[in-house]
Amino acid sequence: MSINRRFFLKSSGIALAGFGLMQSAPSFLERIALADGKAGSGRRKTLITIFQRGAVDGLNMVVPHGDKNYYSLRPTLAVPQPKQGNESALDLDGFFGLHPSLGVLKPLWDAKRLAIVDAVGSPDNTRSHFDAQDYMESATPGVKSTRDGWLNRYLQSNPDTKATPFRAVSMTQNLPRTLQGRAPAVAISNLSDFTIQAGTSSASLQGGFESIYAQGVNDVLQGTGKETFEAVNYLKKINPAQFKPENGAQYPRNQFGNALLQISQLIKAGVGLEVAFTDTPGLNWDTHFNQGNSRGQLANLLLQFGAGLNALVTDLGKHMDDVVILTMSEFGRTVRENGTRGTDHGHANAMFVIGNSVGGGKVYGDWPGLGGDQLYEGRDLALTTDFRDIFAEVAQKHLGSTKMDKVFPGYATSTSKYRGVI
Amino acid sequence: MVFVMKAFKNFARRAAALFSLLAVLSATFFVGASAQQTKQKPRLSEDQLILHVLNRLGFGARPGDVERVRALGVENYIKQQLNPASISDEVADAKVRNLPVLSMSTAELYAKYPNPGLLLRQLQRExxxxxxxxxxxxxxxxxxxxxxxxxxxxxxxxxxxxxDEMKAPSDRSEYRRAIRDYYIKNNLRPPQQLIQELHASRILRAVYSERQLQEVLVDFWTNHFNVFAGKGADRWLLVSYDRDTIRPHTMGKFRDLLLATAQSPAMLFYLDNFQSVSPDAPQGGARQNRRQFEQGQRGGLQGMPGGQGMGRGLGRGLGRGLGQADRDLRQEARRREQQDNPEMSKEQQQGQRAKRGINENYARELMELHTLGVDGGYTQKDVQEVARCFTGWTIFDPRGISSRVAPQMADQAGKFYFNPRLHDDGEKLVLGHKIPAGGGINDGLMVLDILSKHPSTAKFIATKLAVKFVTDNPSPSLVERIASAYTRSDGDIRETLRAIFTTPEFIAPDMYRAKIKTPFELAVSAVRTLGGETNGGPAFHQWIARMGEPIYGYQAPTGYPDTAEDWVNTGALLERLNFGLALANNRIPGTRVNLDRFATDGKSASADKTQTMERFLAVLLQGDVSPNTRQTLLKQVSEPLPEMTEKSAKAGAMDDEDEALLTDAPPRGRRELARADFGPINSEMVKIVGLILGSPEFQRQ
Known part of the structure; x- marks a missing residue:
């Protein structure tokens, strides 16, 4: 292993002579080598979570066209039933349909790589974006003082001696609540920023820092310092930007597309990415006014959302054997349209689960109905699946999580509650 | 310890006596070269001691500070810092005078810095x-x-x-520009400016204030009683939170600080207590109105603990209770909403009302995070009972709509008041204490008394203070001594701090540079140490955010954790190194350091590189640095690696598409800030300073 490492340092193009990186115990690069699958540690599974902040209208994203109340409660917002022109819902199973903006996802559905969970969400009745996002990211509905996010607790409870600094990456400016906690996780909005930023002096100064941090290894600062530069050098060497979109994938040319592209690049580069996070920058799902139906505001948002997901799956190709994409949003929106042709904050919502290992082509969860007495608090889609059951299933079946009580404190997870999405 | 507690019934006099004893003891720790202690136990040198105190009680040493403290004496310096009112602070006061929001009431802030979405809706209605x-x-x-x-x-x-074809639904920038023009025309300001000024005030005071311990405690208590600026109205309420809630109470009785936070609109909003009402609270009807109108009037007058001055508004305006006025306001808002939503059904309205009831959030965090600690010995039943006690502790017009809906009440917007109509007036049992029925606002006050006197609170606060000021892993005996100082002094924060600063552990050699600076501490101390100047503007704050600690930017009520592991990870460390380089290279707009002032003989300091390096090691780290770091720096200055070509350096850079920060700064501005990070470094001096600022030694305090 140390041979690999030395070889890399020499070939990295950064002159390090005179600043010999000394011994190190568990080298990041050694772990990279182990993690790439050739060293017999098994292939690395990756979970990509995408948070639609602002509360997407799940009822128009996944249209319950078989429920007549949907049409009576949404006179101007409803998406027409399937087969009524190219603006109608794309039928999935005779009851549900995709919003026509999500046409690009239909082939994934047909290939059974896209599963949908409907009437899923938080048992807490808050209609505050802030609180609901907080609860979903901590996965402790109703408990605000939870210190860490659920994905971080997964990382903590499944320590990986071969973990790399890129085990958990958020493509955001700041670390989201989901990934906050004791386990290392990095927020990087642009991979190319993950370096010493000093213009023409960057390499020279990096050499200096490396040398300073190479001394002594007996504390967190020095250990992290060495780790950091190994990561920086590694990223520089593999140059993720070299991984151009493949298979004809076309990412939306905006921040959302850029975030997804970089996640794909990290996966292809084999940096040991296990948990990735992004929200949907630039896409505001909070459609109180003039939401639109098959066209309009939400249609435009979904167009970009779908295009991004499709590009990611297309680009990753065979990698999707080991990847699961999970989408979420803090709560759904009112079943009735409001007085400004929009929808207000509601309750249960819909989630997408995408991957080659996913039990796709099926809408999971029981449909509670949209009749007057079936609505939650008289106005919202009722909940039939706790979002933690989906998180737990993905964590356990895809990532191999074992300490479920640690990941979901105060919640009794059980395989019997799993919906079978994977 | 029980003995101590009992014995100090007449604590004031005796505690004073005890303190003077401790002071004598401490004097020997600080400066006395007591013969018994020499050699056997290594001790901090005098300079190390001074630096240690300047780092832990403040945000590092400015040029000349060490000499000043040496002349004054360390104990005198500590004594001074414990009495901030005795220190004149003209420089810092002058710096923050340019920030108009600091002196504005919440109502004025709502009027001057309105939320654009809300404003537009109101304008449309009108x-x-x-x-x-x-x-x-x-x-x-x-x-x-x-x-x-x-x-x-x-x-x-x-x-x-x-x-390519997927653009945003329409041109947002034009819309934004139109809003901006409307604001300018009507002499309004965007709300993000408000929070930027508040950030600036925190940075400026930390950098320039002579009352360093006060600023450290503002930071500490703000974090202990964390409020997140991203939650709704809190952006507007935080100005008052900093000015009226935290600052006046940093070193007083803990109970007063606790009460101030309990009645602060910022906390009431953040933890939802303003919405927490007795399920039995009447929901309307003309007949009830009259009765509650009278109640509200009485309640408004009596519900003014601690002279919050809430009664003031009653004489004016409608001459009625705030409770009634608040209800009118809500009804008016509801009426308008119905106007906007004519199809809103009865069911929907009921659905919205269904939210009314007890909200336990504040009650839980009050015990778990503010006082007792998670294992402090309370039950879920206690949480429920405490929540009942605080029903009716609410905010008048929390979002500041009264300026348009009821101008006569507008100056009351965003203020705390107790609404007896919403209060659960039954009997409660809290941690074994009976709280009799009919107590009104006194229920909550009693809870705060019980909690602030509770031994678990003493221990919890002692632990947090020990972690803040002494070490990430305080010994049980240290915590116990601090806790007993808290208890002895009836929860007096100043006396508790004094106990910490006089304990031998505080100045033990292995405590020297044992704490990792938080990003805020690192940024501020770097500017101070270099004698730099800053306007505390968004560019500077953005660096603090990038390193992981945006001010008022922690979402969860726990506040930022405060141990090394929490601050040191690859991403954050890289930002720290880049911050030091950007600062040394004067690449942070609004912040300037003049490295030439440290040149040894007035001319360019690059004349003798080794000398320059030693000079800056002295300035930044008092020359106190590991041989290895010195060796490396020496190597760096004598055999620098070749510079990259301009072209290859550019290849590493790219357009920054930073995500929206808390401040909602417009994208253009953000990109400018980001680009400013890059740039050639022409001077060896800058490189040396950048390396030292990024060294492990400078990350510590």
């Missing part, structure tokens, strides 16, 4: 929304896109193929 603005808003929301949506809206697979 029929005052300018035509062009209305049109742009509709466009943004996708209405205008509909007529010609035939081409762009058709959702076939072909359309989705090209990413």
């Amino acid at each position: 029929g005052k929304l300018p035509e062009d603005l209305a049109q742009l808003r509709d466009e943004r929301n996708g209405i205008a896109a509909q007529p010609n949506a035939k081409d762009s809206g058709a959702m076939s697979k072909d359309d989705a193929k090209s990413g």
Whole structure:
């Protein structure tokens, strides 16, 4: 292993002579080598979570066209039933349909790589974006003082001696609540920023820092310092930007597309990415006014959302054997349209689960109905699946999580509650 | 310890006696070269001691500080810092005088820095929304896109193929510009400016204030009683939170600080207590109105603990209770909402009302995070009972709509008041204490008394203070001594701090540079140490945020954790190194360091590189640095690695598409800030300073 490492340092193009990186115990690069699958540690599974902040209208994203109340409660917002022109819902199973903006996802559905969970969400009745996002990211509905996010607790409870600094990456400016906690996780909005930023002096100064941090290894600062530069050098060497979109994938040319592209690049580069996070920058799902139906505001948002997901799956190709994409949003929106042709904050919502290992082509969860007495608090889609059951299933079946009580404190997870999405 | 507690019934006099004893003891720790202690136990040198105190009680040493403290004496310095009122602070006061928000009431802030979305809706209701603005808003929301949506809206697979065609629904920047113009024309300011000024005030005071311990404690208590600026109205409420809630109470009785936070609109909003009402609270009806009108009047007058001055507004305006006025306001808001939503059904209205009831959030965090600690010995039943006690502790007009809906009450917007109509007046049992029925606002006050006197609180606060000021892993005996100082002094924060600063552990050699600076501490101390100047503006704050600690930017009520592991990870460390380089290279707009001032003989310091390096090691780290770091720096200055070519350096850089920060700074501005990080470094001096600022030694305090 140390041979690999030395070889890399020499070939990295950064002159390090005179600043010999000394011994190190568990080298990041050694772990990279182990993690790439050739060293017999098994292939690395990756979970990509995408948070639609602002509360997407799940009822128009996944249209319950078989429920007549949907049409009576949404006179101007409803998406027409399937087969009524190219603006109608794309039928999935005779009851549900995709919003026509999500046409690009239909082939994934047909290939059974896209599963949908409907009437899923938080048992807490808050209609505050802030609180609901907080609860979903901590996965402790109703408990605000939870210190860490659920994905971080997964990382903590499944320590990986071969973990790399890129085990958990958020493509955001700041670390989201989901990934906050004791386990290392990095927020990087642009991979190319993950370096010493000093213009023409960057390499020279990096050499200096490396040398300073190479001394002594007996504390967190020095250990992290060495780790950091190994990561920086590694990223520089593999140059993720070299991984151009493949298979004809076309990412939306905006921040959302850029975030997804970089996640794909990290996966292809084999940096040991296990948990990735992004929200949907630039896409505001909070459609109180003039939401639109098959066209309009939400249609435009979904167009970009779908295009991004499709590009990611297309680009990753065979990698999707080991990847699961999970989408979420803090709560759904009112079943009735409001007085400004929009929808207000509601309750249960819909989630997408995408991957080659996913039990796709099926809408999971029981449909509670949209009749007057079936609505939650008289106005919202009722909940039939706790979002933690989906998180737990993905964590356990895809990532191999074992300490479920640690990941979901105060919640009794059980395989019997799993919906079978994977 | 029980003995101590009992014995000090008449604590004031005796505690004073005890303190003087401790002071004598401590004097020997600090300066006395007591013969017994020499050699056997290594001790901090005098300079190390001074630096240690300047780092832990403050944000590092400015040029000349060490000498000043040496002349004054360390104990005198500590004594001074414990009495901030005795220190004149003209420089810092002058710096923050340029920040108008600091002296504005919440009502004034709502009027001057309105939320654009809310403002537009109000203008529309009043029929005052300018035509062009209305049109742009509709466009943004996708209405205008509909007529010609035939081409762009058709959702076939072909359309989705090209990413190029996927633009935002409409041109947001034009809309933004129109709003900005409206604000300028009407002499309004955007709300993000408000939070930027508040950030600036925190940074400026930390950098310039002579009352360093006060600023450290503002930081500490603000974090202990964390409030997140991103939650709704809290952006507007935080100004008062900093000025009226935290600052006046940093070193007083803990109970007073606790009460101030319990009655602060910022906390009431953040932890939802303003919405927490007795389930039995009446929900309307004309007959009830009259009765509650009278109650409200009485309640408004009696519900003013601690002279919050809430009664003031009663004489004016409608001459009625705030409770009644608040209800009028809500009814008016509801009426308007119904006007806007004519199809809103009865069910829907009921659905919205169904939210009313007890909210336990504040009660839980009050015990878990503010006082007892998670294992402090309370039950879920206690949480419920405490929540009942605080029903009716609410905010008048929390979002500041009264300026348009009820101008006569506008100056009351965003203030705390107790509404007895919403209070659960039954008997409660809290941690074994009976709280009799009919107590009104006194229920909550009693809870705060019980909690602040509770031994678990003493221990919890002692532990947090020990971690803050001494070590990440305080020994049980240290915690116990601090806790007993808290208990002895009836929860006096100043006396508790004094106990910490006089304990031998505080100045033990292995405590020297044992704490990792938080990003805020690192940024501020770097500027101070170099004698730099800053306006505390968004560019500087953005660096603090990038390193992981945006001010008022922690979402969860726990506040930022405060141990090394929490601050040191690869991403954050890299930002720390880059911050030091940006600062040394004067690449942070609004912040300047003049490295030439440290040149040894007035001319360019690069004349003798080794000398320069030693000079800056002295300035930044008092020359106290590991041989290895010195060796490396020496190597760096004598055999620098070759510079990259301009071209290869550029290849590493790219356009920054930073995500929206808390401040909602417009994208253009953000990109400028980001680009400013890059740039050639022409001077060896800058490199040396950048390396030292990034060294492990400078990350510590």
